[in-house]
Amino acid sequence: MDREEAYHRMHAEMWVDRLLATDEGRTRLEEAVEELWPYALGVLDDALRPELVARAQEKLGRALLDVEPIPRGVHEAELAELWEEMTSVRRSAPAGARW
Amino acid sequence: VVTTDEVWEALAEIPDPEIPVISIVDLGVVKHVDVADGTVCVDFTPTFMGCPALDAMRLAMEARIADLGATPDIRVRLDDSWSTDDITQEGREKLRAAGFAPPAPRAAGKLELVQLQRGFRCPYCGSTSTRLENLFGPTPCRSIRYCEDCRQPFEQFKTI
DSSP states (O other): OHHHHHHHHHHHHHHHHHHHTSHHHHHHHHHHHHHHHHHHHHHSOTTTHHHHHHHHHHHHTSOOOOOOOOOOOOOOHHHHHHHHHHTHHHHHSTTOOOO | OOOHHHHHHHHTTSBOSSSTTSBTTTTTOEEEEEEETTEEEEEEOOSSTTOTHHHHHHHHHHHHHHHTTSEEEEEEOOSSOOOGGGSOHHHHHHHHHTTEEOOOOOOSSOOOHHHHHSOOOOTTTOOSOEEEEESOOSSTTEEEEEETTTOOEEEEEOOO
């Protein structure tokens, strides 16, 4: 599914470029990277991490700290209820709604 | 007795649930039709992963085949073999006429952002001074562009 995933990566790149275009954007992006970098690394397996590191460093123009990845957690019971609620409208008209 | 041609014709009347100007046959998602002993087998491929139109397409095909007096057996191919290159020429024209820029042909090699920034034609005025506004439009398969000449936003079918 590399073809489709490429769009998600490019979407992120566009947002990073927009944020880097202003001082306030850059500051806030840097703060967010600081906070979320271990989680971002945790989403990927060992083989894919170096590419993310290289791309992020190139965009930010600086080296990123070598932190320990925080692996993805597991969903708890609350998600089932939330999922039920969030998808109820679509399920109410499986063959497509008519307005 | 139902023939495969009749099945293809019936399926060609099913509009795409999200872009109803083209049919699911124009879209190229119907890969194979087989008729045997009153059962119609249809192989079809999802477009984008998690596309909510998948169920709607399957249900619509089942209903059309039942209308022909046959038993539907719709099989979803769980791979990523569909590409926007499978959209028929007629489908591309219908998209353009409805104000959607049709997808560019798939290029060899990895897709990069720079390729999407410039050079796509506005379906309203024909200008190529258009820019990418957002990669994700109202559905995962469409992106939003903006025409600098006629100053209209328009949607583009993404190439996959």
